[in-house]
Amino acid sequence: MSNDVAPRNNKTVVRKLLLAVVGMFAFGFALVPLYDVICDLTGLNGKTGGRVAEAEAGLLLDEQRQITVQFMAHHNAEMGWAFEPSVAQITVKPGEVNVVSYRVTNPRTTVMVGQAIPSVAPNAAAAHLNKIECFCFEEQLLQPGESADMPIRFFVDPEIPASITKLTLSYTLYDITEKSNKAQAVAIR
């Protein structure tokens, strides 16, 4: 500990502390991308990754394991669309490419744009669910009364932890009609 009288220079102290304040304000914002990186690495928030090339799939086929993939569909409070998966669950081998579709109907009398957000449980499985094609990569525009089948092509990464035998892929549909005119397809992962 410093022994006697400290330097009597308020300006220096204030300058350093203000710098710390600005730095911490910036750090608060830096935590946003940092959080995304940590989530990508750990699957912390259950989000799945971006588009994966199909070529990566077949090479890794693991005939020994069976994993049950369950499908769920929700819609956000203001979203009036009917939305459900074509099958409740399927059994897959890691590395094997599967296609499942979700059926969606817009019962309203107006054109609406929806955006699906995926979530995987358990979170540790999120990074191991690879999507070759997914309706969640794009916005969905439906005319009044229109229905559509929206496919996902995916495979489960053979490196998925041995403890996981069942995983749930859940989609939540959000109404983004107001935002979508301005916004391009939001980069959803």
Place this chain on the structure above:
Amino acid sequence: MSAAHDHHHGPAKGLSRWLYTTNHKDIGSLYLWFSFAMFLLGGTFALVIRAELFQPGLQFVEPNFFNQMTTMHGLVMVFGAVMPAFVGLANWMIPLMIGAPDMALPRMNNWSFWILPFAFAMMVSTMFMEGGGPNFGWTFYAPLSTTYAPPSTTFFIFAVHIMGASSIMGSINVIATILNMRAPGMTLMKMPLFVWTWLITAYLLIAVMPVLAGVVTMMLFDIHFGTSFFNAAGGGDPVLFQHLFWFFGHPEVNIMILHAFGVVSAIIPTFARKRLFGYDSMVYATASIAFLSFIVWAHHMFTVGMPLAGQLFFMYATMLIAVPTGVKVFNWVATMFRGAMTFETPMLFAIAFVVLFTIGGFTGVMLAITPVDFQYHDTYFVVAHFHYVLVPGAVFSIMAATYYWLPKWTGYMYDETLGKLHFWLSFIGVNLLFFPQHFLGLAGMPRRIPDYALQFANFNWISSVGGFLFGFSQLILLFVVIKCVKGGKKATDQVWEGAQGLEWTVPSPAPYHTFETPPDPKLIHAQ
């Protein structure tokens, strides 16, 4: 600092004295009165809550208004009552304790106080706006505070910005004062513990207040500018809000309690007539708690989903806080051990602090146990826990400090009989109020709910009776303080027989200007 201007010898007259003052004692008093006003306002909100919960069913208020009450109670008490009270104590006492003539940055000091009433006027005014005030809890979790928030939330955001600016300026002032203005001979390790706890918490405030400002700024962007920081539909994540909030929030709760440790460490040695046991360990324990407070935030959000490794880390790190806290409690007990104790009002509050804060600490360790937290989360057990550390913890220490230094501030002794009456009514009231809430929480009563199942009726009844007892006994404090300001038995300079420290070497009441020449280094003792 040039002392060339400002050569008047007493305070200016009238309202302008308070508007323009740069005197640390004036500003300290302003902070303390403001804090007391906010304490009564926040307490009124709490009594609305307790009145509604007196019986099951909806009696007095609409659920939305009830939610505004819980939110405003929390915000007003945390940002309006507890924090400004400690800044007020810092203004009054830190220069007196370290032998400085004033705070290092007196003009900024004036500004950091005077923006506060505007911040709170803005925040409270939202309750009269269309759609009502904030109703999303004091933690303002997104998307409740963004997508589903009342339109007045923008005013709430700016109010938080202003409070944050005030806190940051106050902290810069405290650090500059402590680092630059200590009297010759006042080394860091001779500083009273209240000064130490303030130095450490001022750094904490500077580290976390800007993060809070960032969080509310992100909310503002999400609400008005179409960004998606916390909006899942646009690729954001509401859980990110909770991480950011608690990165601020956990250090914040430590900020509110560390000063209290400093106050109690001043009072107990005085009335035990012994030196504080383990001064050095107290300093290091404070620093350890401050450090640990940065790495435990996710224990507030075990239930949102977290990898096992994360849950274990945050559980053990949280439990680790019990170690330095335990050091402090043992040191206070060891200070009292075989001391020549007397039980004046400040000492009663300080002892009650040690006992009741420790109860709050124990329930904190219970909540830290991850699997158990899933059961307790968002129940009245949590409410009981944090009210035990904040009310008989932080608030009792502020009351103890008020009684302890009031004779130095006013020059008169306060009414000891009324002080003791205030203590005992508060002590009984606070325990009646919060102890049954442990049982309610363990039985599963959720927090922030205006109605409840019948089996919770008895404990809620007791709790409400305690709440009104505690609330109305605070009027005694107001009366005692006013009576003491107006007159009474003259206080001596030392006031208390066992009091040590520079603040007791100046006359009572402390003159408008003190330590214009540094105190005699011989007066500065090791703690």
